[in-house]
Amino acid sequence: MIRPRGLPEAVLAVPAAGIVVATGAISLGHARAEAEQLGPVVGFLAAVLVLAHFCDVEGLFHACGAWMARWSGGRPVRLLTAVFALASVITAVLSLDATVVLLTPVVFATAARSGVRAKPHVYACTHLSNTASLLLPVSNLTNLLAFAASGLSFTRFAALMVLPWLVAIGAEYLVFRRFFARDLSSAAPGSEDPGEPPRLPVFALVTVACTLAGFVLASAGGIDPAWAACAGALVLAGRALLRRRATPVTVVKAAAPAFLAFVLALGIVVRAVVDNGLADALGQVLPGGTGLPTLLGIAVLAAVLANIVNNLPAVLVLLPLAAPTGPGAVLAVLLGVNIGPNLTYAGSLATLLWRRIVHQHDHGVDLGEFTRLGLLAVPAALCGAVVALWGALQVVGT
Amino acid sequence: MRVIVWLVEGTWPACVDAARGYARDASEVVLLHVDEPGVAGLAHGAFAGLLGRAGSEPDPERRLVELGGTSAAELLAAAEARLGRPCTRLERVGRVEREVVAAAGDAGLLVLARDGDRSRLGPHSLGRAARFVVDHAPCPVLLVWSEGAPDLRTMPPPPPHP
Numbered sequence: 001m002i003r004p005r006g007l008p009e010a011v012l013a014v015p016a017a018g019i020v021v022a023t024g025a026i027s028l029g030h031a032r033a034e035a036e037q038l039g040p041v042v043g044f045l046a047a048v049l050v051l052a053h054f055c056d057v058e059g060l061f062h063a064c065g066a067w068m069a070r071w072s073g074g075r076p077v078r079l080l081t082a083v084f085a086l087a088s089v090i091t092a093v094l095s096l097d098a099t100v101v102l103l104t105p106v107v108f109a110t111a112a113r114s115g116v117r118a119k120p121h122v123y124a125c126t127h128l129s130n131t132a133s134l135l136l137p138v139s140n141l142t143n144l145l146a147f148a149a150s151g152l153s154f155t156r157f158a159a160l161m162v163l164p165w166l167v168a169i170g171a172e173y174l175v176f177r178r179f180f181a182r183d184l185s186s187a188a189p190g191s192e193d194p195g196e197p198p199r200l201p202v203f204a205l206v207t208v209a210c211t212l213a214g215f216v217l218a219s220a221g222g223i224d225p226a227w228a229a230c231a232g233a234l235v236l237a238g239r240a241l242l243r244r245r246a247t248p249v250t251v252v253k254a255a256a257p258a259f260l261a262f263v264l265a266l267g268i269v270v271r272a273v274v275d276n277g278l279a280d281a282l283g284q285v286l287p288g289g290t291g292l293p294t295l296l297g298i299a300v301l302a303a304v305l306a307n308i309v310n311n312l313p314a315v316l317v318l319l320p321l322a323a324p325t326g327p328g329a330v331l332a333v334l335l336g337v338n339i340g341p342n343l344t345y346a347g348s349l350a351t352l353l354w355r356r357i358v359h360q361h362d363h364g365v366d367l368g369e370f371t372r373l374g375l376l377a378v379p380a381a382l383c384g385a386v387v388a389l390w391g392a393l394q395v396v397g398t
Numbered sequence: 399m400r401v402i403v404w405l406v407e408g409t410w411p412a413c414v415d416a417a418r419g420y421a422r423d424a425s426e427v428v429l430l431h432v433d434e435p436g437v438a439g440l441a442h443g444a445f446a447g448l449l450g451r452a453g454s455e456p457d458p459e460r461r462l463v464e465l466g467g468t469s470a471a472e473l474l475a476a477a478e479a480r481l482g483r484p485c486t487r488l489e490r491v492g493r494v495e496r497e498v499v500a501a502a503g504d505a506g507l508l509v510l511a512r513d514g515d516r517s518r519l520g521p522h523s524l525g526r527a528a529r530f531v532v533d534h535a536p537c538p539v540l541l542v543w544s545e546g547a548p549d550l551r552t553m554p555p556p557p558p559h560p
Contacts (some may be wrong), residue, residue: 008453100444107462112469117407126444256454312449347447362437
């Protein structure tokens with residue numbers, strides 16, 4: 001059976017959640033507790049999606065392309081450096097969805113216009129959308145879930161993750177420079193026109209900066225930082241509505257309601273699976289303690305699980321098991337589930353089978369090359385990040 | 399004589415210059431660019447890895463395919479202007495090395511540039527695609543250096559006699 005292209009996964013996940021509740025595979029109390037825990041996460045997620053969408057409407061990503069083109073001047077290595085810098089910041093602040101959906105086409109167009117081979121730069125976007133999503137709770141849905149479970153404040157989360165984030169990106173950069181040395185060695189003039197000077201999307205930049213400041217202030221004041229994201233999203237969406245660049249329908253669509261429903265439903269289904277024996281099975285495999293070997297073991301287990309079943313179910317399964325050990329274990333799970341997916345095309349074997357990507361052959365991706373790059377980049381980034389996390393835990397504490 | 403000039407981002411001007419210099423008597427010059435669908439496929443893979451987003455957010459693959467078509471057309475237009483004579487533009491999509499060999503089926507000459515690591519002279523100055531094309535081309539091949547040919551002094555010393 002082939003899943004019709006483009007059909008939301010929620011169409012399957014929501015009835016599945018209904019079935020596990022109806023058949024008693026999960027008690028009504030547990031289902032309600034899961035939904036109550038996921039509710040604020042889903043709201044936070046919706047706000048970040050809206051924020052990124054209207055940053056695009058304000059021209060932020062277009063301006064990114066112009067900056068990259070001007071700064072690199074058609075030199076492939078400089079362009080790669082610019083892509084690494086921008087993709088890392090955009091993933092961290094506006095989430096990995098923004099990098100995959102909004103930044104990748106801009107990077108591809110910039111490379112083509114600059115007369116530079118696009119492959120290393122597009123690869124950089126796909127890898128960094130995972131690796132650079134370690135920094136903030138908003139960077140990745142997995143982080144939002146872990147953030148809710150860890151009991152850490154927004155700023156402490158960021159303080160513990162900044163070093164692993166930098167180390168992982170640095171490791172990726174070194175691997176990329178070596179792996180794509182041939183593609184990065186040739187440059188020819190693209191169009192002579194350097195393009196119009198980028199118009200600075202001041203409003204979007206100020207709103208995003210204020211939102212980030214709001215995260216810190218909310219966290220210090222004991223308020224849920226989701227409200228800061230909500231405020232930022234409302235400001236940008238409100239401006240677009242006033243300027244007639246958006247309608248209420250496009251604002252709701254930007255929040256991706258089917259995706260939000262999917263997250264809630266998946267949470268309930270996974271909770272049912274965990275309740276019915278998976279917790280006992282994995283609890284024996286998951287190492288206890290907070291030493292460096294333990295953190296490494298947790299991160300590797302999380303990475304392996306993410307490559308088998310996709311990182312979203314993986315983090316939902318592992319969080320309840322890691323949370324009692326403390327924030328260190330939770331963050332180690334995040335390192336695994338966020339960096340790990342770079343090893344498998346489409347992020348996991350389950351996605352490959354589910355979407356029948358391997359059988360289609362119509363995407364033309366060199367899976368050997370993809371996997372060779374992953375086998376170099378993932379262990380380097382993951383091991384470096386775990387050591388950095390261990391160091392940060394010693395210095396910053398939990 | 400039909401001359402095929404295989405153009406790749408980064409190295410194409412040297413190929414056009416070589417065609418202009420060495421194939422003046424060509425009856426037809428064909429400027430060939432092959433688009434790799436794999437790059438857009440990478441974006442598709444990244445999107446597919448984002449579980450639950452199908453239908454809610456646009457798959458970036460389609461946008462990349464559109465952009466790829468535009469940039470190939472621009473490259474061929476720039477190459478035609480540099481060539482300065484009437485020519486045929488040929489855009490293909492697929493496995494690059496196989497498309498090039500297939501396009502050279504009835505050619506009298508194929509012009510291509512080294513696509514490997516040119517910082518050290520040797521076998522690695524040919525990348526995978528150019529290596530395949532050189533090995534399987536059904537016609538004579540004119541292989542050019544994109545940055546100008548190296549000096550004779552760059553030749554390594556002969557091996558010591560046994």
